Amino acid sequence: MDKELEHSFVTNLEQNQNIVHKVCRIYTNDRDSHNDLFQEITIQLWKAYPKFRGDAKFSTWMYRVSLNTAITLYRKSKRSIKTTDFDAVDFRIKVDEYDDEEEQQLKLMYATVKQLNDIEKALVFLYLEDKSYKEIAETLGISEVNARVKMNRVKTKLKKILNP
Structure with missing residues (x-):
């Protein structure tokens, strides 16, 4: 090698x-x-x-x-x-x-995100990493418009999970 x-x-x-x-x-x-x-x-x-x-x-x-x-x-x-x-x-x-203990404040967020499907998890992850919609689209192999639409739907879904 x-x-x-x-x-x-x-x-x-x-x-x-x-x-x-x-x-x-x-x-x-x-x-x-x-x-x-x-x-x-x-x-x-x-x-x-x-x-x-x-x-x-x-x-x-x-x-x-x-x-x-x-x-x-x-x-x-x-x-x-x-x-x-x-x-x-x-x-x-x-x-x-x-160290998981150093990240206690993130447990609720991670527990909520784990309830999403695979693509939604990836969208949230990239969004939280401050990636632009262009970068999110490139990483996931979708259009920028599709990334924006999916992210808006995920935000709505997360709000419903956190506030039933």
Whole structure:
């Protein structure tokens, strides 16, 4: 494997790993599942990295791969996420500790978002990441108008969940 490619990937991943943690938080319910999904997304990012052309920012590409991996695995299993053996990858990535207790104030939001369907979760996630509708549309592979319409519907749905 090309050491330059590997170094570039590890550096980019370490700098942007909070994206993956946030995706994991939306699509999992416990630390073990979070860690498993983080590992699987990392493997999928590594497999796809040689095809990364740089047409979009690395973080936008990372959002897309992360969300697609999470949604695909979630739909396949609905309950538990099966993962690929991490030992197959020979590099190690320094993983920042992700402490759930530091984020108590977000529990209600995450619990509410978990009630949404897969695409709605992705929309909310990207919206909360301050992505423009153009970036949201690009990441999800939909039109900008469709992203706006879907987001307005999701906002209405979230209000109904929070205020029945």
